[in-house]
Amino acid sequence: MLFSEATGSGEEAVNNKMKLYSYWISSCSYRVRIALHLKGLNYEYKAVDLSKGEQYEPEFLKLSPTGYVPALVDGDIVVADSFAILMYLEEKYPQHPLLPHDIQKRAINYQAANIVASSIQPNQLFILRHIEGKLPLLKDVIEKGFTALEKLLKGCAGRYATGDEIFLADLFLAPQIHAAITRFKIDMTKFPLLARLNEAYKENPAFQDTLPENQPDVPSQVQY
Known part of the structure; x- marks a missing residue:
């Protein structure tokens, strides 16, 4: 079988478990896992090993024509792309808006979600795939985005990005901050607001239980 299986986090909320096609280190998959946890939705974790090219297998391309993770199967409904999945979950499962x-x-x-998804992430992936000696450029892309986020959230942040409740912005911020620290060694002292939010995320099970290193397909020795 192409995809490995494991039970995801969250309380039993539906009779037939959803299937989440995910990859442990994918920040897009991470943000969907957070949403599922927050909404108390039980799901079956279907690992797609991007390092082995499983995203290009015909079986997966039927679910996600772009070959990207995550993809969500909920009964007869298939949704690919993390933003689309989050909006689908929001409309169908209104608990924890x-x-x-x-x-x-x-x-x-x-x-905030758009800055991460449209400004930081695409440029980050392009540099990773195509440019040698890429770390300084990657840091520039991330830090430019983080500078914009600090300005955007100033004055509206509480314990979380836009107040004292967890909302969409946090689902995009937490994975990107985690990647910035673990993979790209960004100095977060330059971004005090984001660093403070990250400390709040560390104390919340929805973010901690769904961390990349806590997923069933994580390698035996994690290397960021």
Whole structure:
């Protein structure tokens, strides 16, 4: 069988478990795992080993035409792309809303998520794949995005990104901050607000139980 299986975190919330096709170190998969945990949704973890090219297997491409993780199967419904999955979960499973009622804070959540998903992450992946001697450039991309996030969240952050409750912005921020620290050795003293948020994430089971290093497909010796 192509994909390995394991039980994901979260309380039993549906009769038929969803299937999450995930890769342990994928920040896109990480943000979906957080949402599933927050909403108390039980799921079956289906590991797609990107290092072995399993994302290009015909079986997986039927679920995710781009070949990217994550992909979610919920009964007869298949959703690929992390943002689309999060919006699907938000509409179908309203428990623990991922978006605040306040329209201004909702807009800030969309902006923060977009900075990570559209500014930091695509440039980061391009550099990783195509440019030699890439670490300084990677740090520049991440730090530019983090500088923008510090400005955006100043004045609205509480314990979490847009107040004292966990919302969409936090689901995008936590994986990116984790990757910045573990993989790219970013000096977080330059970003005090994000560093403070990261400390709050460390104390919350939804973020800790779904960490890359706590996934069933993590290598025996983690190397970031």
